Amino acid sequence: xxxxxxRSGGLYTTVQDIGRDGQYAIxxxxxxxxxxxxxxxxxxxxxxxxGAAALEATYIGPELEFTDDRRIAITGAEAPARxxxxxxxxxxxxxxxxxxxxxxxMITSGARPYVxxxxxxxxxxYLGSRSTYTLTGIGGFQGRALRTxxxxxxxxxxxxxxxxxxxxxxxxxxxxxxxxELRLVVGLCSYRLTPAALESFVxxxxxxxxxxxxxxxxxxxxxxxxxxxxPPFGAGSDPANVVDLGYxxxxxxxxxxxxxxxxxxxxxxxxxxxxxxxxxxxDRDRIAQARTGDRVSFTPVDVDAAISxxxxxxxxxxxxRAAVS
Amino acid sequence: xxxxxxxxPPARYEFGGDEFIFVELDQEMxxxxxxxxxxxxGALREQGIDGVIDxxxxxxxxxxxxxxxxxxxxxxxxxxxxxxLNAGGLADDHTVATRIVDVPILFDDPWTRxxxxxxxxxxxxxxxxxxxxxxxxxxxxxxxxxxxxxxxxPFIVTMLGFVPGLPFCYQMVPRERQIEVxxxxxxxxxxxxxxxxxGGAFSVVYPVRGAGGYxxxxxxxxxxxxxxxxxxxxxxxxxxxxxxxxxxxxxxxRTEYDRIRAEVEAGTFRYRTAEVEFSPxxxxxxxDGFNRNLLEVL
Numbered sequence: 001x002x003x004x005x006x007r008s009g010g011l012y013t014t015v016q017d018i019g020r021d022g023q024y025a026i027x028x029x030x031x032x033x034x035x036x037x038x039x040x041x042x043x044x045x046x047x048x049x050x051g052a053a054a055l056e057a058t059y060i061g062p063e064l065e066f067t068d069d070r071r072i073a074i075t076g077a078e079a080p081a082r083x084x085x086x087x088x089x090x091x092x093x094x095x096x097x098x099x100x101x102x103x104x105x106m107i108t109s110g111a112r113p114y115v116x117x118x119x120x121x122x123x124x125x126y127l128g129s130r131s132t133y134t135l136t137g138i139g140g141f142q143g144r145a146l147r148t149x150x151x152x153x154x155x156x157x158x159x160x161x162x163x164x165x166x167x168x169x170x171x172x173x174x175x176x177x178x179x180x181e182l183r184l185v186v187g188l189c190s191y192r193l194t195p196a197a198l199e200s201f202v203x204x205x206x207x208x209x210x211x212x213x214x215x216x217x218x219x220x221x222x223x224x225x226x227x228x229x230x231p232p233f234g235a236g237s238d239p240a241n242v243v244d245l246g247y248x249x250x251x252x253x254x255x256x257x258x259x260x261x262x263x264x265x266x267x268x269x270x271x272x273x274x275x276x277x278x279x280x281x282x283d284r285d286r287i288a289q290a291r292t293g294d295r296v297s298f299t300p301v302d303v304d305a306a307i308s309x310x311x312x313x314x315x316x317x318x319x320x321r322a323a324v325s
Numbered sequence: 326x327x328x329x330x331x332x333x334p335p336a337r338y339e340f341g342g343d344e345f346i347f348v349e350l351d352q353e354m355x356x357x358x359x360x361x362x363x364x365x366x367g368a369l370r371e372q373g374i375d376g377v378i379d380x381x382x383x384x385x386x387x388x389x390x391x392x393x394x395x396x397x398x399x400x401x402x403x404x405x406x407x408x409x410l411n412a413g414g415l416a417d418d419h420t421v422a423t424r425i426v427d428v429p430i431l432f433d434d435p436w437t438r439x440x441x442x443x444x445x446x447x448x449x450x451x452x453x454x455x456x457x458x459x460x461x462x463x464x465x466x467x468x469x470x471x472x473x474x475x476x477x478x479p480f481i482v483t484m485l486g487f488v489p490g491l492p493f494c495y496q497m498v499p500r501e502r503q504i505e506v507x508x509x510x511x512x513x514x515x516x517x518x519x520x521x522x523x524g525g526a527f528s529v530v531y532p533v534r535g536a537g538g539y540x541x542x543x544x545x546x547x548x549x550x551x552x553x554x555x556x557x558x559x560x561x562x563x564x565x566x567x568x569x570x571x572x573x574x575x576x577x578x579r580t581e582y583d584r585i586r587a588e589v590e591a592g593t594f595r596y597r598t599a600e601v602e603f604s605p606x607x608x609x610x611x612x613d614g615f616n617r618n619l620l621e622v623l
Contacts, residue, residue: 246386
């Protein structure tokens with residue numbers, strides 16, 4: 001069977017796809033590529049069907065040896081890559097042959113590069129998905145991040161696909177750098193914040209702390225006041241406490257009033273801290289590319305704006321599909 | 326549902342971005358709110374609406390995850406409002422077929438003690454342990470009395486979540502006897518696997534090692550989550566607890582803890598369980614009498 005030999009797993013590289021649906025009620029989040037846009041474009045560049053499993057790296061990319069002829073593509077973070085030591089382009093269809101080695105240099109912008117391989121990473125599906133959820137060791141390659149000497153099985157390459165050298169026009173690549181502006185639907189338990197606190201939450205440029213992973217990002221940069229109240233029965237007495245409830249992916253909670261946490265694909269699915277809004281699905285791609293020390297801000301939008309942003313991303317993906325086929 | 330006189334306020338509908346709807350049935354916890362969440366989400370499940378991905382009943386609320394490419398969130402809210410009107414009070418003869426489960430707990434164990442001492446900076450009271458803090462703010466004379474109160478009446482599973490298989494459990498006693506504690510000021514980044522925690526009016530057993538914000542009281546020797554599905558109780562599902570399960574926490578000593586751990590390691594451990602018919606009306610009318618009968622079954 002054809003496979004990839006992992007010479008080095010990098011910092012934290014996992015197998016991910018579009019995610020695992022239908023398990024939220026028992027507390028299992030969808031996981032999946034945090035930056036769905038870059039992940040989907042990578043698959044388009046190698047001619048894979050939607051939903052094929054690819055690799056998501058964090059900060060430091062893996063070193064991979066191929067054992068047969070494949071097409072590959074690297075998207076997402078600006079991660080200078082080399083094949084057998086020769087620099088190669090990102091957001092472009094590349095070819096590799098048996099024995100070729102893909103390696104990465106330090107990321108210059110963004111946090112997460114994606115590597116798609118024609119045929120997809122063919123680890124077994126678990127509950128309908130190949131996504132890794134490391135918190136409980138589910139899915140992907142043995143439920144964990146890649147390590148040296150792992151051997152990743154590959155699927156059969158598609159019969160046709162974009163020719164080598166096909167690249168994604170600059171305007172259709174992910175915008176990186178600067179303050180990531182995250183659109184947020186205010187609500188859930190936002191009644192717990194004073195009007196001034198909500199305003200200050202939106203006016204603050206928040207800094208990504210080192211506690212930022214696939215579960216969620218902890219931010220710092222301001223202090224948020226809660227409305228004084230007699231705590232409702234069952235919530236617990238802290239002002240940030242509510243009776244434990246479900247947490248949407250993308251929802252923002254502010255335990256202690258000074259460290260907002262934005263939940264991502266490996267989210268905890270419920271708990272007892274007041275959530276004050278939800279980052280729209282499209283902008284989870286942006287926060288996924290923010291790294292420790294980067295700045296993010298929140299812009300309130302309504303649910304119609306969230307849906308229209310989602311439609312726009314769909315149109316962009318169709319443009320990519322047209323541009324590479 | 327007049328037995329405890331809890332009238333629920335009108336439900337509050339909120340959008341969690343474009344993919345989620347959150348419905349709060351009450352800001353405070355009550356079994357009435359939980360039964361209503363179970364009734365509405367059960368009815369929604371039966372409708373089989375295209376575009377609904379996940380239906381998650383919670384303690385006093387529920388949450389839906391949907392695919393907005395197939396179903397507009399505003400349309401779904403209209404449907405949910407109809408269900409809210411139809412799911413009025415519970416019929417007097419309404420019963421739930423469930424099971425009662427014996428859940429051994431080693432209180433004040435060395436592993437959660439080590440963890441809670443490591444995270445004193447995140448806590449309301451850095452000077453003591455979580456058990457001492459909880460006993461004090463709940464007006465108990467000491468830790469033993471708090472433990473007696475936890476083990477004296479069973480808990481019902483009112484929500485699953487946080488991580489796979491984690492049961493939120495609510496004690497089946499009148500409100501004035503409920504134990505209540507705040508969550509940590511800042512959540513911990515580490516919690517031992519199988520830790521027994523308490524937050525708000527809920528107890529939990531953490532399925533896996535990881536973050537957590539509940540006060541740490543002890544540890545369970547038996548898992549609630551078994552990915553490898555080696556134990557017989559997990560043959561059908563990786564998570565053991567189900568909503569509406571009734572759990573009876575039993576205090577054990579270190580010898581029994583070690584014995585159960587050995588059974589778990591050997592793959593022979595089984596939870597002691599009994600099938601029961603749970604009648605919310607009968608329970609709300611006479612909680613203590615109802616619980617006595619329940620525990621006799623076990």
